[in-house]
Amino acid sequence: MTKQTNYYNDLLVDYSKPELVSNELAVKLLKDAEIYLSLRDDTLPKITLEYSLEQVEQENKDWWPTHCEALRQGRGDILAGEYANTLVYLCADGPFYGRTAATNREVNRWAILAQPSVIIAWPIVMFNGEVVYSEWNCFDDETNEVIAKGNETLLRRGHQGACYLKCEQFSFYRDVYASQELLYWIRL
Template sequence: MKKRTNYYQGLAADYSRPGLVEEPLKSDLIALAVNINKMQEKSLPAIDEDYTMARIEQENREWWPTHCEALRQGRGDILTGEYRQELVYFCQDGPFYGIEEQKVREQHWWALIAQPGVCMAWPIVMFHGEFVWFEWNCIDDQTSETLAKGSVSWVRRGHRGGCYFKGEQLTFYRDVFSSPELLQLITRN
């Protein structure tokens, strides 16, 4: 039988299920996320001898836990900052071209998956150069009901480039649009 993979081996934190990440690491990851977003350059950097694919993959591995914590904390400001202005986003409600086009729709998704009483987890994450592929799920803390799940592919040019392509399959079981109260939580920052 094939040996199972620990997808979080070598990463700063394990987000494969709820309850694995404690303070002060959560706060440290949020601070790192803010700093990573500040590194994004106006133009997509070239992949060359100074900015290699190996370095980009290492930066994507460093970034990954910050992304997970930003979602768990409902930090829409950080999540938006991960994208390039010219983002291309393919999903069932898309395609969306540019960071403004997807913003209205995606904030509802973020509000639903980051709502109080729900925990998001990413049981699988894989890296290959500038490609990051993962599966996610959201579970209600009270009912153990699956609210939503999906699989996502990001093309992310490390810290200097950010995400310029995202393809996602989302399935929402309980809600499709968030309430105004939940939407306020995700857009407060």
């Protein structure tokens, strides 16, 4: 029998369940996210002996909890800042080229996933060098329904390179575009 894996064993926070983290930890993660954003270069760094795939993978593991918390908190400013200027975003209603185009489309998704009384969880996350793969689902606390689910593959060259390719499959069961009321909650 294959042993099941807890994908969060080596990570600071476990986002596999729809449970909130403490306010103190959320604040720390958002501050860490802002630090990681400040390290981003406009040019994709080369993988070298000094900036190895092992280092990139560790930086991606450090970054992952900050990404999860930024989405839960509706911090579109952080989420948009995680993208390289030259981002390629491939999805069912894409492709989108560049950070601005991707952000303009994703703001609706962020609003739906971060709305009050809804919580997103990522039961699966895997890392391999600059590849980050996750599966997620989003629950409504009041109705107990899954309102959306999906998976994404990110190519993220650590803190210096940011996310330069995002491929996503998602299914929204209730809303596809966010109402103005929900968009109000997203901080850009």
